[in-house]
Amino acid sequence: MTVSKTSEKSSEKTADTAKVRKDAAETQGQGPGEALQLGELSEQLGYVLKRAQLKVFENFLRCMASLQLTPAQFSVLLLVEKNPGRNQTEIASTLGILRPNFVAMLDNLESRDLCARIRSTNDRRSHILVLTDKGKAVLARAKKLVATKHEARLNELLGPSNREALLGMLSKIANEF
Template sequence: MKPGPLKARGPRPRIIARVPGLSYGDLDQHLGYVLRRAQLAAFEVFQRSTAGVDITPPRYTALTIVGANPGMSQSSLGAALGTARSGAMMLTDWLEARGLAERRRLNGDARAWGLHLTARGKALLARIRRRVLVDNAAFAARLAPSELVTLKKLLEKLTG
């Protein structure tokens, strides 16, 4: 991806600010705490990138995964998102109601639907994706490029 103007839109993300003069004990020794703070910061960056577009991380993830796997089932989507089938169902309803995705009957299985992005869904994803990745890069620019590579590698090693 082209680096481009790495200027984040809007003010800096409002990370959960540390309260001055307050002790946080040994929380920084807790990897989960540090991870959560970082994830919240990334979440705020995402929200800024998608301001005005009624999207959320799960919806964005669903768009991406359905786009990468045309014809996949709702159950499969739910598994990929780590949510119950009912969650994948609501997500799919939402996408379909906005004309971003559609259910098509599978010829092999009369129970399941095959999920597909519509042209509008693909267009929206492409448009949002660019903004998200650009702002993402701006956010990550607090680290040197090599540091970012290291960070992602360590996180993936940790997650397994």
């Protein structure tokens, strides 16, 4: 228990808690029995943005259940495929992942034989990242799942032109905010 107050007359409280409790006492049970009013919350960009992002990630995970790929893992595979011969620092930083946190992620992908670290001959400190054949195959299947099950849902919900407009505005926010 934290603060359990047996209500009584407010002794000396100046203006704050005492008055509030009185108001609330008079107000108890006023609310409608059901749904709450979101009010200005539904106009707050951050709120709606976060909710939408959660829903999208949730849907992504469902679509990828058979491949067991998270959004972050998918993004790593995509980026490594598009940029072979890069090291961990480069891949991680362009994804906004800190190098220490990238290690376990790669351990996971490498243990599943989806990608491989290769000691660079030029700079023997760095590990070059490459997709394995299995990694390429899995990524190809992942792309199809995303396109047919995930992004398709978006087109169905917003229409292609709106989807494009949405992506454009989000990119603008992500880059210029």
